[in-house]
């Protein structure tokens with residue numbers, strides 16, 4: 001069954017059609033890229049898929065059910081987690097607490113339930129702590145668990161953001177420019193990590209990225225946005241040679 005199906009999505013801001021007739025289908029387990037020149041509407045598309053914006057028109061089905069009109073936290077609970085182009089961590093909390101929060105969020109109890117569960121509270125806290133530490137190990141951040149998130153170098157903050165998104169136990173992970181600000185070596189490690197987490201967590205991944213070597217290297221299929229509309233989709237080889245894509249990038253090299 002298709003995991004994510006967006007049909008003819010549009011988003012209008014004032015007079016500007018930021019996303020227009022955007023359709024996309026992702027099957028479970030796929031690793032798909034969304035590319036396009038600056039201002040093409042990529043982040044707006046992510047914001048529609050994650051409930052930050054409601055579409056002006058169109059439909060989004062996740063796991064067979066409509067998610068249009070749901071709040072971002074409800075969409076996370078349905079199984080879509082994301083990272084942001086401009087990293088959004090709890091800057092003044094520790095690295096460990098940033099990941100623990102995602103667990104608390106996933107295991108959200110009502111007040112009565114919390115009181116009834118009080119006896120088990122400490123045990124659960126410890127379990128959450130252990131699970132969070134496991135995630136930090138995967139992302140080679142265990143040694144930094146007590147550091148304040150904002151003091152981490154940029155590449156590590158990006159890794160922490162991915163760790164936190166994964167702690168929400170999503171089926172679909174949306175990564176908005178995960179390699180932004182990374183050097184070539186960090187980008188290379190990130191590519192390996194993306195492939196690895198997909199296998200390890202049985203994930204489906206959709207990523208926005210400007211770094212063509214990353215997109216072409218890890219994605220099995222790519223959608224190309226230009227002025228809010230999908231102008232091409234296909235395998236990396238098909239996209240590289242597509243004249244409309246080359247024209248949209250106006251001489252920017254697609255290699």
Ligand SMILES: Nc1ncnc2c1ncn2[C@@H]1O[C@H](COP(=O)(O)OP(=O)(O)OP(=O)(O)O)[C@@H](O)[C@H]1O
Pocket residue numbers: 013016018036037038039040041042043044045085
């Ligand atoms: N909240 C908003 N209000 C008004 N216009 C917006 C809003 N969000 C995005 N836009 C506009 O919609 C268009 C698409 O922007 P978007 O950020 O989605 O593009 P993008 O492809 O992610 O760009 P970039 O690669 O530069 O991040 C742009 O013209 C942008 O100015």
